[in-house]
Amino acid sequence: MMAEYTLYCFAQSGNSYKAALMLSLCGADWEPRFVDYFNGETRTPAYRGDVNVMGEVPVLVHGGMQLSQSGVILDYLSERLGRFGWDNDAERREVLRWLLFDNHKFTSYTATYRFLRTFTDQGEGDAAKFFQARMKGAFGVAEAHLGTRAYVACGRPTIADLSLCGYMFFEDEFGIDWAEYPAIGAWLERLKAMPGWAHPYDMMPGHPLPRS
Amino acid sequence: MMAEYTLYCFAQSGNSYKAALMLSLCGADWEPRFVDYFNGETRTPAYRGDVNVMGEVPVLVHGGMQLSQSGVILDYLSERLGRFGWDNDAERREVLRWLLFDNHKFTSYTATYRFLRTFTDQGEGDAAKFFQARMKGAFGVAEAHLGTRAYVACGRPTIADLSLCGYMFFEDEFGIDWAEYPAIGAWLERLKAMPGWAHPYDMMPGHPLPRS
Numbered sequence: 001m002m003a004e005y006t007l008y009c010f011a012q013s014g015n016s017y018k019a020a021l022m023l024s025l026c027g028a029d030w031e032p033r034f035v036d037y038f039n040g041e042t043r044t045p046a047y048r049g050d051v052n053v054m055g056e057v058p059v060l061v062h063g064g065m066q067l068s069q070s071g072v073i074l075d076y077l078s079e080r081l082g083r084f085g086w087d088n089d090a091e092r093r094e095v096l097r098w099l100l101f102d103n104h105k106f107t108s109y110t111a112t113y114r115f116l117r118t119f120t121d122q123g124e125g126d127a128a129k130f131f132q133a134r135m136k137g138a139f140g141v142a143e144a145h146l147g148t149r150a151y152v153a154c155g156r157p158t159i160a161d162l163s164l165c166g167y168m169f170f171e172d173e174f175g176i177d178w179a180e181y182p183a184i185g186a187w188l189e190r191l192k193a194m195p196g197w198a199h200p201y202d203m204m205p206g207h208p209l210p211r212s
Numbered sequence: 213m214m215a216e217y218t219l220y221c222f223a224q225s226g227n228s229y230k231a232a233l234m235l236s237l238c239g240a241d242w243e244p245r246f247v248d249y250f251n252g253e254t255r256t257p258a259y260r261g262d263v264n265v266m267g268e269v270p271v272l273v274h275g276g277m278q279l280s281q282s283g284v285i286l287d288y289l290s291e292r293l294g295r296f297g298w299d300n301d302a303e304r305r306e307v308l309r310w311l312l313f314d315n316h317k318f319t320s321y322t323a324t325y326r327f328l329r330t331f332t333d334q335g336e337g338d339a340a341k342f343f344q345a346r347m348k349g350a351f352g353v354a355e356a357h358l359g360t361r362a363y364v365a366c367g368r369p370t371i372a373d374l375s376l377c378g379y380m381f382f383e384d385e386f387g388i389d390w391a392e393y394p395a396i397g398a399w400l401e402r403l404k405a406m407p408g409w410a411h412p413y414d415m416m417p418g419h420p421l422p423r424s
Binding site for chain 2: 048053054055067068069070071072075076079089093096097099100101103104105107108125126127129130141144145
């Protein structure tokens, strides 16, 4: 029996984790489809042609549809599963505002810095330092925002939280102690306390990486 | 008389241009509010406190609301002005997919590379080279996508086009000749032919920069 939802993903992908965490928190019937990113699968013509022209994970397969972009998948699942969504257009735009900030800066800078630091030998280079500084700038924005509220938008957990937290549980891999950002740290503890939460390395296949 | 819409912006900001172009193409009654980014206005406590916690342009003021994130502003304006939007949820998600790709990669890499190359002395550094390579990767994705269609989503011009084109008319500032990406080049010509189109430097205040 195939599961209802299939998620193209791999353990090190925080963008995949956003969708996996949503499925898990909602108790959905889902299964991962491992994508061998580190051996180049997302760069193959087959992947770009048949799975995702953008050459990225995650991709969600459901009911004959293939959806890409974590924010689109979260939007779709919140409607299908009736959780973590918005109640009106003003809330929808507030959630979208933080999804966009996450994709543009918060996740983008963190994921790239963590990649350079953890998965390459360029962790001390100028590019890594550039991303590290921008990551800290984005953390400063989130720290200010979360200093006066428990969740990112709408006064309750939404897909905006699930998007922004995508890489946050890899903090040792980007060298941050949340004591530096206590509001972010407290928010992450609230998310970890939700039934169905697990670390990305315990939720998706491919960890640890084979020794090279 | 104040205009109906006020847009916090400056000429060099392609993210602001996305909103300005939307307003112009729709013939809306709008005026720019110049933000002195190059002298640090977006980093001031006043800007972050009263205008945008994210410390960014654009911000749209309309009817007592302040909206930030270009994608949210485009979403709002498409509903208010009845143009360049979607007809159903599937179209909405297809537009959102490209807005997210734009914010995460297409605009993000291009804007940062162009900034380092044009507005700093780090245009030849490792960080600039890193962004340049990623920019070209994102252009490759768009070239493949636009090779078989006239517009980014829904078979007609939408806010996805207006988002993705935000920095594309600064091509001399990021060193690209569209002959290398003919499908992108042809798409940009289609956008330039739309009534109300103008170059960002002719649409928003602050160009040229004062000589330092």
